[in-house]
Amino acid sequence: MAWIQEQLAAVPAWLALLIVFLLPMAEPSLPLLGMLLPSQTALMASGVLAHHGALPVSAAIAMAVLGALAGNVIGHLLGRRWGPRLAANLPARVTGSRGYRAALHTVGTYSARAVLLGRFNAALRTLVPVMCGAAGVPWARYLGLSLLGSLLWAPSCVAVGLLAGGSWQKWGGSGVLAAGSAVLLLTSSLPMLLSYLSSRRSQASAGLTTAG
Known part of the structure; x- marks a missing residue:
């Protein structure tokens, strides 16, 4: 994150907010390139800069929310x-990946809630x-859940x-960052867990039907 923070700090505030x-926005709009874009890290870096007065907090949050929502809208239109x-x-390395299979299963199981x-x-x-x-x-439902997800x-x-x-300075920003990253990691594993549990329930149900 330090490198991204340095890059954002080196440009005017308006340009940093545009990047945020x-x-x-680019993540879902450009699926292949989106996998390489550190948007979540950039948002964290913008928070650090906002604390030090380099960026307005409200503007950083607003631009991040709007970018996330715009990306979901463009991604849906492209799809x-x-x-x-x-x-x-x-x-093939993408379509054969665990993330791709999980995305397919999540959309198939949860429909609009997948976003x-x-x-x-x-x-x-x-x-x-x-x-x-x-x-x-x-x-309608997709946009509502996209907005909710972006706001969270x-x-x-x-x-x-x-x-x-x-x-x-007080007790180590790296410790807070590590704790925050751990929380985000736990939340990021939730869709995979729900998808896995749903798959297991489907397999168990199919097994019972076959046995019956």
Whole structure:
């Protein structure tokens, strides 16, 4: 995160805020590139800078929320328009990955709720919006859950940076950052856990039906 923080600090505040908007927006809009974009880390770094007065806190949170929501909308539109073609052009290392399979299962099982469950997981955050569009998930519910997910995720990431920046001198910002990262890691594993439990229940139910 230190490198990203240095890059954001080296540019004007308006440009740093634009980056905070663009990175979350690009994640679901460009599925392959989105997997490489450190949007969550950038949001944490913006929180550190906001604590030190380099960025307005409210603006950092607003741009992060808007970027996340815009990315979900664009991803859904891309999925509706070119979903099958995009899936066919993805490399095998992506379509064969655990994250891709989890995204497919999450969308298939939870429909619009997948965009909320996947918000805290990097792979799902990138893939689920396009898959929701390709699956024809209704707009109204999808947008509502996208907004809710963005309002939960973006401020949480910025808040971790604020806490880290505020406690750096007092008792070690790295410790706060580690604790915040652990919380985000736990939340990111929730969609995978729900998907796994649902799969196990389906297998058990199928086994009972066969046995009966």
